[in-house]
Amino acid sequence: MDRSRVKDLLAAEAPRDAVLVQGWVRTKRDAKGFSFIEINDGSTVKGVQVIADASLPNYDTEIHHLRTGAAVEVTGELVASRGGGQSFEIVAKSVLVHGNAGEDFPLQKKGHSLEFLRSIAHLRPRANLFGCVFRVRSRLAYAIHRFFQERGFVHVHTPIITASDCEGAGEMFRVTTLDGAALAAGKDAEDFFGKPTYLTVSGQLEGETFACALSNIYTFGPTFRAENSNTSRHAAEFWMIEPEMAFCDLEGDMDLAETMIKHLVADALENCADDLEFFGRFVDKELRARLEFVRDRPFERVSYTEAVEILRASGRPFEFPVEYGHNLQSEHERYLTEERFQCPVTVYNYPKEIKPFYMRQNDDDKTVAAMDLLVPGIGEIVGGSQREERLDRLAGNLARHGLGEAEYGWYLDLRRHGSVPHAGFGLGFERLLMFVTGVANIRDVIPFPRVPGWAEF
RNA sequence: UCGCCCGUGGGGUAACAGUAGCCCACCGGAUUGUUAAUCCGCGAAGCCUUGGUGCGAAUCCAAGCGGGCGAGCCA
Numbered sequence: 001m002d003r004s005r006v007k008d009l010l011a012a013e014a015p016r017d018a019v020l021v022q023g024w025v026r027t028k029r030d031a032k033g034f035s036f037i038e039i040n041d042g043s044t045v046k047g048v049q050v051i052a053d054a055s056l057p058n059y060d061t062e063i064h065h066l067r068t069g070a071a072v073e074v075t076g077e078l079v080a081s082r083g084g085g086q087s088f089e090i091v092a093k094s095v096l097v098h099g100n101a102g103e104d105f106p107l108q109k110k111g112h113s114l115e116f117l118r119s120i121a122h123l124r125p126r127a128n129l130f131g132c133v134f135r136v137r138s139r140l141a142y143a144i145h146r147f148f149q150e151r152g153f154v155h156v157h158t159p160i161i162t163a164s165d166c167e168g169a170g171e172m173f174r175v176t177t178l179d180g181a182a183l184a185a186g187k188d189a190e191d192f193f194g195k196p197t198y199l200t201v202s203g204q205l206e207g208e209t210f211a212c213a214l215s216n217i218y219t220f221g222p223t224f225r226a227e228n229s230n231t232s233r234h235a236a237e238f239w240m241i242e243p244e245m246a247f248c249d250l251e252g253d254m255d256l257a258e259t260m261i262k263h264l265v266a267d268a269l270e271n272c273a274d275d276l277e278f279f280g281r282f283v284d285k286e287l288r289a290r291l292e293f294v295r296d297r298p299f300e301r302v303s304y305t306e307a308v309e310i311l312r313a314s315g316r317p318f319e320f321p322v323e324y325g326h327n328l329q330s331e332h333e334r335y336l337t338e339e340r341f342q343c344p345v346t347v348y349n350y351p352k353e354i355k356p357f358y359m360r361q362n363d364d365d366k367t368v369a370a371m372d373l374l375v376p377g378i379g380e381i382v383g384g385s386q387r388e389e390r391l392d393r394l395a396g397n398l399a400r401h402g403l404g405e406a407e408y409g410w411y412l413d414l415r416r417h418g419s420v421p422h423a424g425f426g427l428g429f430e431r432l433l434m435f436v437t438g439v440a441n442i443r444d445v446i447p448f449p450r451v452p453g454w455a456e457f
Numbered sequence: 458u459c460g461c462c463c464g465u466g467g468g469g470u471a472a473c474a475g476u477a478g479c480c481c482a483c484c485g486g487a488u489u490g491u492u493a494a495u496c497c498g499c500g501a502a503g504c505c506u507u508g509g510u511g512c513g514a515a516u517c518c519a520a521g522c523g524g525g526c527g528a529g530c531c532a
Contacts (some may be wrong), residue, residue: 109493428532
């Protein structure tokens with residue numbers, strides 16, 4: 001007999017003589033002469049109700065002792081439910097107990113704190129919330145590939161071990177086979193690669209090389225930052241999507257970012273309805289309305305200079321003063337996106353002093369063609385720019401940032417041979433997930449999060 | 458890294474410096490087509506670590522370890 005997914009059984013339109021379900025017991029309620037067993041197999045947040053009669057041969061020995069968390073396999077008849085909570089249920093002909101759960105199974109039939117669930121990351125996928133989160137994570141990863149593939153973008157696997165540091169996008173994890181003494185003695189030439197290497201903090205520079213050949217490309221892979229960041233929206237290991245487009249300026253870059261966010265939100269609304277409904281009930285009551293708003297309404301777009309003026313004119317007593325030439329603080333970003341505009345906002349053309357060397361200088365000589373896409377509740381979800389394609393300017397920027405031209409020779413080469421205007425951005429996958437699910441901590445949208453002081457499992 | 462807050466059975470919480478209580482889970486019993494089932498049970502299970510103050514510390518002080526929130530860095 002073929003296995004049926006719980007999701008399909010719950011959507012059934014007619015009874016069926018024989019079905020097989022395999023899954024884990026969420027709860028068991030004993031009645032006189034039989035038991036109700038709710039089984040979840042991860043296909044959806046809901047479970048299917050099984051009626052296990054006391055006449056089953058293993059009722060007294062096994063079924064009666066089933067606890068939350070047990071793994072079972074049930075065959076039986078799918079019938080219209082006599083109870084209220086569901087349209088169909090299974091009357092069991094057999095209940096095979098693969099493995100009961102211990103008396104100390106930590107997940108209860110109630111809401112647990114997210115902190116506790118993090119400490120049992122190996123079991124939390126069986127909690128409703130995490131089932132929902134990781135189904136959405138899977139769906140959005142798929143939707144991202146579809147989004148780009150359907151638009152002719154080529155998926156490029158940029159290296160995870162790298163010797164270039166992408167201009168200090170963050171502190172890097174050293175990758176080495178040297179022992180502590182050799183490392184301390186600086187014997188880099190004896191290291192595995194003959195020089196210091198690190199885990200990537202961005203695939204952008206390598207991505208540019210492929211954009212300057214295949215036109216439109218994207219990367220989607222793990223990224224590592226050794227920053228000692230202890231916040232709800234930073235992790236040491238996270239996934240990033242980095243599209244790069246040749247023959248594209250900042251305008252096109254911002255258009256793509258906005259189109260992509262809208263597309264992904266729409267995809268989740270359409271394909272993860274049950275999971276989003278769960279988040280709406282237990283995480284954020286306003287979630288669905290906000291996602292529909294993001295899908296349907298245009299984003300705001302303001303220059304950095306305009307943003308500064310808006311913040312100044314707000315009369316808000318910000319903790320950090322609003323000053324041209326300074327980075328926008330979290331409180332400033334929050335004001336723009338949560339209060340002033342109440343929708344996602346793209347801020348563009350930042351002062352060149354606060355942005356990296358590879359961003360294209362604007363004609364005003366003061367700003368670079370950078371953009372950040374800010375969303376309510378999270379802040380920056382996308383950061384990108386048009387890249388400096390003029391050799392002399394780029395070389396000058398490298399020098400000004402104190403970066404060796406030799407190390408970036410291959411990057412400068414792109415400007416020597418067939419240089420084109422090009423642009424791209426980075427999207428934090430986990431931040432997107434936080435935005436779509438309403439989950440407030442990045443540690444709860446990563447299967448096994450890595451943050452300072454925590455690399456368990 | 459900085460600031461604020463918090464560490465009590467397996468989970469969630471309460472207790473003025475003087476007998477550690479409640480809810481959930483677990484165990485045992487009863488009821489019931491149940492829905493995070495209900496009822497009964499003097500059934501089992503606990504004060505982060507170290508040091509200090511006090512006759513007496515879960516409670517006050519200090520340090521350490523762990524956690525949460527906010528900030529910085531960013532995605």
